[in-house]
Amino acid sequence: MALHIDGPPKVVPGVEAPKAAKRRDKPGSWKLALKRDWRLYTLLALPLLYLLIFRYLPMAGNVIAFRQFQPGGSIFGEKWVGFKYVTLFINDPSFWQAFQNTIVLGVLTLLFCFPMPIIFALMLNELRSQKFKKFVQTVAYLPHFMSVVIIAGMILQNFSMTGTVNQIAESLFGTSVNFTQDPGWFRPMYISSEVWQTMGWGAILYLAALTRVDESLYEAARIDGANRWQQTWHVTLPAIRPTIVTLLILNIGTFMAVGFEKILLIYNPLNYATSDVISTYLYRVGLESSNFSYAAAIGMFESVIGLTLILSANAISKRVAGTSLW
Amino acid sequence: MVNKTATALKGAPAQGVLLKDMKVSRGMRIFRAFNLVFLLLVVFLTVYPFLNIIAQSFSSEGFINAGQVNLFPMGFNTETYKLILADSTFWNNYGNTVLYTVVATAISMVLTTSFAYAIAKKELKGRSVFIGLAVFTMFFNGGLIPNYVLISSLGMRDTIWAVVLPNAISVFNLLIMKSFFENMPRELEEAASIDGLTQYGVLFRVVLPLSKAIVATMVLFYAVANWNSWFQAFLYLDNPDLFPVTIYLRNMIAGVTTAGSAGGTAENVGQIAANIQSVTIVLTVIPILCVYPFVQKYFFSGVMLGSVKE
Numbered sequence: 001m002a003l004h005i006d007g008p009p010k011v012v013p014g015v016e017a018p019k020a021a022k023r024r025d026k027p028g029s030w031k032l033a034l035k036r037d038w039r040l041y042t043l044l045a046l047p048l049l050y051l052l053i054f055r056y057l058p059m060a061g062n063v064i065a066f067r068q069f070q071p072g073g074s075i076f077g078e079k080w081v082g083f084k085y086v087t088l089f090i091n092d093p094s095f096w097q098a099f100q101n102t103i104v105l106g107v108l109t110l111l112f113c114f115p116m117p118i119i120f121a122l123m124l125n126e127l128r129s130q131k132f133k134k135f136v137q138t139v140a141y142l143p144h145f146m147s148v149v150i151i152a153g154m155i156l157q158n159f160s161m162t163g164t165v166n167q168i169a170e171s172l173f174g175t176s177v178n179f180t181q182d183p184g185w186f187r188p189m190y191i192s193s194e195v196w197q198t199m200g201w202g203a204i205l206y207l208a209a210l211t212r213v214d215e216s217l218y219e220a221a222r223i224d225g226a227n228r229w230q231q232t233w234h235v236t237l238p239a240i241r242p243t244i245v246t247l248l249i250l251n252i253g254t255f256m257a258v259g260f261e262k263i264l265l266i267y268n269p270l271n272y273a274t275s276d277v278i279s280t281y282l283y284r285v286g287l288e289s290s291n292f293s294y295a296a297a298i299g300m301f302e303s304v305i306g307l308t309l310i311l312s313a314n315a316i317s318k319r320v321a322g323t324s325l326w
Numbered sequence: 327m328v329n330k331t332a333t334a335l336k337g338a339p340a341q342g343v344l345l346k347d348m349k350v351s352r353g354m355r356i357f358r359a360f361n362l363v364f365l366l367l368v369v370f371l372t373v374y375p376f377l378n379i380i381a382q383s384f385s386s387e388g389f390i391n392a393g394q395v396n397l398f399p400m401g402f403n404t405e406t407y408k409l410i411l412a413d414s415t416f417w418n419n420y421g422n423t424v425l426y427t428v429v430a431t432a433i434s435m436v437l438t439t440s441f442a443y444a445i446a447k448k449e450l451k452g453r454s455v456f457i458g459l460a461v462f463t464m465f466f467n468g469g470l471i472p473n474y475v476l477i478s479s480l481g482m483r484d485t486i487w488a489v490v491l492p493n494a495i496s497v498f499n500l501l502i503m504k505s506f507f508e509n510m511p512r513e514l515e516e517a518a519s520i521d522g523l524t525q526y527g528v529l530f531r532v533v534l535p536l537s538k539a540i541v542a543t544m545v546l547f548y549a550v551a552n553w554n555s556w557f558q559a560f561l562y563l564d565n566p567d568l569f570p571v572t573i574y575l576r577n578m579i580a581g582v583t584t585a586g587s588a589g590g591t592a593e594n595v596g597q598i599a600a601n602i603q604s605v606t607i608v609l610t611v612i613p614i615l616c617v618y619p620f621v622q623k624y625f626f627s628g629v630m631l632g633s634v635k636e
């Protein structure tokens with residue numbers, strides 16, 4: 001027995017065992033994590049596979065912007081061609097027209113579609129009847145639940161030669177306008193329909209933020225003699241400022257992607273001069289004329305601008321307003 | 327939800343007190359009147375296009391072409407409804423929409439729930455990487471062309487998979503669900519695992535039965551998105567027998583519908599009559615309108631849930 005206690009063979013495993021146990025128990029080791037949570041990792045397998053195939057593979061597929069692509073061949077293209085397609089679109093006037101249209105529509109969308117939900121939410125907040133408020137909300141959310149195809153159908157009908165808008169134009173000015181084909185009218189048509197579509201639902205996050213404003217702040221403001229307008233300006237608006245900033249960043253992030261599906265449904269060759277945006281142009285170049293690499297180069301340009309915009313908006317707001325997405 | 331109602335109720339009396347305390351100024355009364363008119367106008371303008379489409383769907387083509395149809399049908403006519411409802415292509419496409427919505431929603435729910443449950447576990451190693459991988463795709467994506475090339479090379483063209491798989495996970499929904507699971511009392515799960523349930527057991531027997539509200543919300547989110555979607559089908563489906571009803575409508579709007587599927591009435595195939603379009607729009611919208619009152623409530627609480635986290 002004594003021999004066993006003193007014997008070196010017994011001591012060595014004794015020393016080794018705690019070492020091994022220590023390695024296994026080290027918090028944060030993958031071995032331990034896998035042993036304990038392997039069931040959670042199996043739950044992750046399918047979603048991660050999905051992300052890999054349908055999200056990250058296409059990102060890598062952007063490499064065809066710099067490679068010769070053969071339909072039916074490898075999704076990563078056949079051979080390197082360098083900046084051939086990039087120089088091609090940089091020298092393409094149609095691309096620059098689409099670029100300009102994208103910027104104009106993006107700015108107009110920000111100018112009109114971003115503030116409207118805030119105003120709408122503030123006005124709803126002033127209502128004293130909760131029932132009426134609920135009713136207005138329910139109605140205003142409706143367009144959000146409609147397929148863009150249905151929205152497009154409604155736009156084209158309302159702005160058609162015999163549609164409601166022309167009936168009004170006829171009675172006011174005695175003339176009707178070919179809204180759906182005249183390039184000069186595409187932007188008003190697009191923006192007004194966009195406001196119609198997004199104003200109600202866009203207010204929802206502001207309304208959520210408004211319900212969390214501390215009631216005592218209003219009391220304090222009233223004691224200080226603030227009227228209703230001053231209360232809105234000095235209490236309500238600062239209270240919902242984080243929400244405003246967050247949504248502004250998100251809006252800037254989608255700046256380049258201006259209503260692609262909707263424009264694709266309502267534009268036509270007669271108004272390309274104002275209606276054709278980068279995404280619709282690359283759709284035609286890529287999928288209607290089968291210039292995959294060329295279109296991929298444009299698409300990459302668009303995505304990179306989008307990412308840059310959101311990163312810089314986020315950085316600016318972090319510094320200036322102290323609010324950021326991450 | 328309870329909290330929100332409580333705050334809303336608390337807000338109302340406070341304003342009532344204010345009214346008693348202070349004489350309502352003239353400016354305030356003018357503002358209130360203006361506010362009311364403005365909001366009523368919003369309601370009217372929101373509803374008008376829908377009413378106009380319904381009116382057109384029951385009107386005669388002659389009145390529509392003369393620009394006389396506004397809120398009420400002119401020259402009442404239900405022939406077009408009969409025509410579309412007798413069109414086998416319409417019913418086939420409607421069936422496809424139902425099928426795609428059910429399959430896509432089921433796939434999305436399985437993927438989103440398992441993903442959200444795993445990344446809601448704060449002690450899971452690698453968690454922030456998995457979350458980052460998902461969130462990054464919100465701000466940067468492969469773009470139209472690489473996606474198109476991928477789906478084509480996977481051989482998914484002209485199959486249901488091209489419609490139901492590419493957008494299976496919505497990161498927005500994923501994050502809402504994640505924050506719901508995170509806010510669940512941990513004691514429940516701990517008690518269950520002491521009782522010998524595995525992590526699968528905890529998910530299926532304890533967590534999911536307690537998550538009916540969020541699961542219902544997610545099902546509605548996905549189902550509405552799938553019901554309304556058209557672009558995947560437009561890109562990847564060439565076989566008219568596979569089209570969802572949104573493509574049926576899209577082809578009608580774009581004027582590319584063949585005379586056969588428009589019921590053979592339009593002499594001029596290039597210009598499908600407004601009346602037929604309106605009927606199709608109404609028939610496509612009806613299911614959404616039927617679930618709308620429920621969906622709207624769930625959507626609101628879903629958005630609230632997501633925004634609490636921010």
